[in-house]
Amino acid sequence: MSEFLYLYRGGERDSSPEQAQQTMQKWMKWLTDLGQKGHVKDQGQPLERTGKLVQGSKKTVTDGPFAEAKDVVGGYTLIEARDLDQAVDLSKGCPIFEFGGAVEVRPVMKLSM
Amino acid sequence: MVAVLTRIFGVQNLALAEDVVQDAFCRALEVWRMRGMPDNPAAWLMTTAKNCALDALRRERTARTFEPELSRFLQSEWTLAPAVEELFSPNAIKDDLLRMMFSCCHPRLKEEAQVALMLNILCGFSVDEVAGAFVSSHAAIEKRIARSKKVLASSKKLFDVGAAAEFSQRLPAVQRALYLLFNEGYHGASPETAVRADVCREAMRLTAVLLEHIAGRTPSTYALAALMALHAARLPARVDAAGNLQPLIDQDRSQWDAQLIAEGQRLLDLSASGPELSEYHVEAAIAWVHATAHRAEETNWAEIVKLYDMLIEIRPSPVVALNRAIALAQRDGAHRGLDEIRAIAGAEALAKYPFYHAALGELELRSGRQETARSHFEAAVGCARNPMERRFLQQRVHSCKGSPQSESA
Numbered sequence: 461m462s463e464f465l466y467l468y469r470g471g472e473r474d475s476s477p478e479q480a481q482q483t484m485q486k487w488m489k490w491l492t493d494l495g496q497k498g499h500v501k502d503q504g505q506p507l508e509r510t511g512k513l514v515q516g517s518k519k520t521v522t523d524g525p526f527a528e529a530k531d532v533v534g535g536y537t538l539i540e541a542r543d544l545d546q547a548v549d550l551s552k553g554c555p556i557f558e559f560g561g562a563v564e565v566r567p568v569m570k571l572s573m
Numbered sequence: 574m575v576a577v578l579t580r581i582f583g584v585q586n587l588a589l590a591e592d593v594v595q596d597a598f599c600r601a602l603e604v605w606r607m608r609g610m611p612d613n614p615a616a617w618l619m620t621t622a623k624n625c626a627l628d629a630l631r632r633e634r635t636a637r638t639f640e641p642e643l644s645r646f647l648q649s650e651w652t653l654a655p656a657v658e659e660l661f662s663p664n665a666i667k668d669d670l671l672r673m674m675f676s677c678c679h680p681r682l683k684e685e686a687q688v689a690l691m692l693n694i695l696c697g698f699s700v701d702e703v704a705g706a707f708v709s710s711h712a713a714i715e716k717r718i719a720r721s722k723k724v725l726a727s728s729k730k731l732f733d734v735g736a737a738a739e740f741s742q743r744l745p746a747v748q749r750a751l752y753l754l755f756n757e758g759y760h761g762a763s764p765e766t767a768v769r770a771d772v773c774r775e776a777m778r779l780t781a782v783l784l785e786h787i788a789g790r791t792p793s794t795y796a797l798a799a800l801m802a803l804h805a806a807r808l809p810a811r812v813d814a815a816g817n818l819q820p821l822i823d824q825d826r827s828q829w830d831a832q833l834i835a836e837g838q839r840l841l842d843l844s845a846s847g848p849e850l851s852e853y854h855v856e857a858a859i860a861w862v863h864a865t866a867h868r869a870e871e872t873n874w875a876e877i878v879k880l881y882d883m884l885i886e887i888r889p890s891p892v893v894a895l896n897r898a899i900a901l902a903q904r905d906g907a908h909r910g911l912d913e914i915r916a917i918a919g920a921e922a923l924a925k926y927p928f929y930h931a932a933l934g935e936l937e938l939r940s941g942r943q944e945t946a947r948s949h950f951e952a953a954v955g956c957a958r959n960p961m962e963r964r965f966l967q968q969r970v971h972s973c974k975g976s977p978q979s980e981s982a
Contacts, residue, residue, distance in 0.1 A: 485655050505650045
């Protein structure tokens with residue numbers, strides 16, 4: 461088993477509390493199913509859309525968002541899968557696709573010493 | 574509420590669960606004082622408790638370990654809110670009550686400690702109220718509850734109601750605790766009132782939760798529920814308008830709750846499936862004979878004596894023997910009852926029980942021995958546990974002085 465990071469990008473945020481609740485239920489269901497199959501290493505956390513960006517040798521601080529809205533990382537989950545193909549396959553159940561978002565699947569690099 | 578929160582936080586964090594409930598009540602009171610009572614205070618309180626729980630989970634996430642099977646969902650914001658939402662759903666709450674009920678009946682706790690714990694955690698009674706229900710001092714009850722909670726918290730895990738073998742093993746203890754809880758309300762020794770209808774209602778509510786569980790729905794649980802319904806049906810007549818205790822014989826039977834009697838009968842029918850004959854079956858049957866006699870004179874005392882004979886076999890106790898003797902007196906006359914009372918083994922245990930002396934007085938009075946009767950009633954007054962009992966027994970003392978006709982006064 462290898463580890464992969466799902467980065468959730470873009471996707472519209474819900475307008476009403478009822479919608480938000482429904483969306484949360486969907487995420488809950490998805491992560492629970494994945495967890496029961498033994499694929500979830502760490503559920504991770506959702507992230508706020510705004511924040512600060514610190515960059516450059518002068519460590520300049522600027523306000524977010526940092527990129528176009530559709531590219532903003534909205535959260536992450538650490539999962540376990542046989543290989544990249546399976547990790548990609550598993551990501552297809554993510555509710556983010558209903559909201560026009562994307563899942564970026566990134567293998568965790570294994571550093572050999 | 575504490576039951577739900579303990580499920581979420583884990584039993585080792587029982588105190589945190591109680592703090593959160595406290596917090597929720599304080600917040601609610603604050604807001605209600607400003608904006609007035611909401612239309613649905615209970616729902617409002619639930620929502621507030623839910624939010625307080627979320628706050629506590631976020632705050633304590635790194636410092637504590639919560640309920641092991643849930644912690645994965647509680648660690649991540651992805652699932653935290655929906656998981657808590659689900660745990661507060663009506664069905665989950667019922668499961669939590671059941672889980673907590675069984676956890677309270679921990680084998681390392683004495684029966685009275687189990688009942689005190691149930692009153693405190695599941696029925697939300699304060700230490701003072703529990704002390705009131707048990708005629709005990711605040712300090713003694715506080716110590717008893719604190720010690721019991723420590724036992725509970727050290728068990729690390731709430732009782733697993735899904736484990737069939739453990740469930741049926743602990744079921745009798747749970748039934749017994751519920752029975753004692755109901756009794757505490759019905760015959761309770763509370764200093765202010767002789768009847769604590771609220772305690773009875775709580776016992777009935779918890780028994781109903783037990784009946785909803787597939788493994789809790791045994792013939793004896795049905796019998797227990799029947800027993801409670803049939804006794805509760807008589808509650809409205811047990812104390813008259815002036816606040817005086819009314820003995821069964823003198824009660825205004827039109828005040829008995831016909832709906833509860835019907836419910837008791839239904840439950841009793843349901844309890845009769847299988848070979849098991851528990852003490853609850855017999856006691857429910859006795860209550861049923863009383864409940865279905867429209868007038869005191871119509872009571873089938875022969876049947877009641879027979880049932881007490883059975884009860885003595887199943888669970889012998891001086892109080893049961895006393896009740897059997899009273900039934901015998903009704904069937905065969907006062908002298909027979911007196912003989913039986915004098916023959917009770919372990920009558921010393923009854924020396925402080927006011928109705929032991931009252932029964933002796935009643936039967937002596939019926940045999941025409943005014944003087945002896947009065948001294949028994951006076952002894953009974955000396956044992957009275959609340960003003961209501963005292964007033965009732967005082968009246969009996971007075972009835973001895975005059976002519977035999979004033980007996981019914």
